[in-house]
Amino acid sequence: MDAGAVAMDSEDGKSYSSRKEMWLQEAGEDAETSRDPDLNKKDEWYQNGIKYWTGVEATVDGVLGGYGNVSSWDVMESDRFLLDVLSECMPDYVRGNRHLVALDCGAGVGRVTKQLLLRHFHEVDLVEPVQHFLETARRDLKSHILESNVIQDHSLHRVVNFFATPLQNFTPEPNRYDVIWVQWCIGHLTDQDFVTFFLRAKVGLKPDGLFVLKENVSKCGMPNLFCTLTTFR
Ligand code: SAH
Numbered sequence: 117m118d119a120g121a122v123a124m125d126s127e128d129g130k131s132y133s134s135r136k137e138m139w140l141q142e143a144g145e146d147a148e149t150s151r152d153p154d155l156n157k158k159d160e161w162y163q164n165g166i167k168y169w170t171g172v173e174a175t176v177d178g179v180l181g182g183y184g185n186v187s188s189w190d191v192m193e194s195d196r197f198l199l200d201v202l203s204e205c206m207p208d209y210v211r212g213n214r215h216l217v218a219l220d221c222g223a224g225v226g227r228v229t230k231q232l233l234l235r236h237f238h239e240v241d242l243v244e245p246v247q248h249f250l251e252t253a254r255r256d257l258k259s260h261i262l263e264s265n266v267i268q269d270h271s272l273h274r275v276v277n278f279f280a281t282p283l284q285n286f287t288p289e290p291n292r293y294d295v296i297w298v299q300w301c302i303g304h305l306t307d308q309d310f311v312t313f314f315l316r317a318k319v320g321l322k323p324d325g326l327f328v329l330k331e332n333v334s335k336c337g338m339p340n341l342f343c344t345l346t347t348f349r
Contacts, residue, residue: 135307145306158306162282165304166245174252179224180300191231194330198236198295205326206294216294219243219320221283222301226253226275233297234260234273241292242275245282254278284309288320296321299330 132138144157177184208214216237223242262274
């Protein structure tokens with residue numbers, strides 16, 4: 117959204133004359149001037165986000181805000197998209213001789229990992245700050261978890277790491293990922309943290325690795341009207 121557009125806080129229906137004003141009031145941050153943020157406000161912004169999700173049931177329907185029925189459509193479209201970009205950008209994927217690793221950001225209960233990423237990637241890591249979501253993901257993905265004391269079969273597709281942290285504090289291991297998948301969670305980050313997260317996370321990509329960002333966008337004030345999938349390096 118451009119800085120002059122009207123911004124809406126959908127939680128309590130407050131409206132702001134600009135994106136800049138919204139971020140200043142909601143999270144104490146002015147992304148344009150990069151002035152020091154009001155750290156108390158910023159902390160409150162992040163705590164409110166976690167508090168909200170802590171009160172949500174740890175199910176697919178819960179993480180999708182009551183729209184659990186869109187999950188299969190979402191996964192079908194993501195699958196098509198992922199096949200296209202992997203085939204186009206990673207020729208050794210097509211030949212089947214590339215060991216693929218993905219990171220699922222703001223992973224919730226592991227819906228995207230389970231239904232999409234594990235079908236394409238040999239290793240998947242999850243980052244998720246809400247404890248009961250991550251515990252549910254761990255339980256639900258139990259049969260896919262890589263046991264360190266078992267001899268590794270590299271043809272299997274496995275979940276390796278569960279990182280219990282928010283994206284604004286997360287730095288990935290360098291050079292680990294072919295794809296960093298960020299779906300329906302980036303709006304939790306302030307503009308500054310959004311940018312610094314991608315700068316830090318870039319180090320986690322292999323040289324030809326990709327970010328995939330899937331987010332709802334709005335053209336007229338109300339959210340959830342369009343869903344876009346974007347890749348970048
Ligand atoms: N990507 C998942 C979950 C979407 S719901 C899916 O598509 O199924 C949004 C998720 O973002 C929740 O799991 C919530 O706990 C997580 N989240 C909230 N604040 C976050 C933050 N600061 N960093 C990372 N994830 C966050």
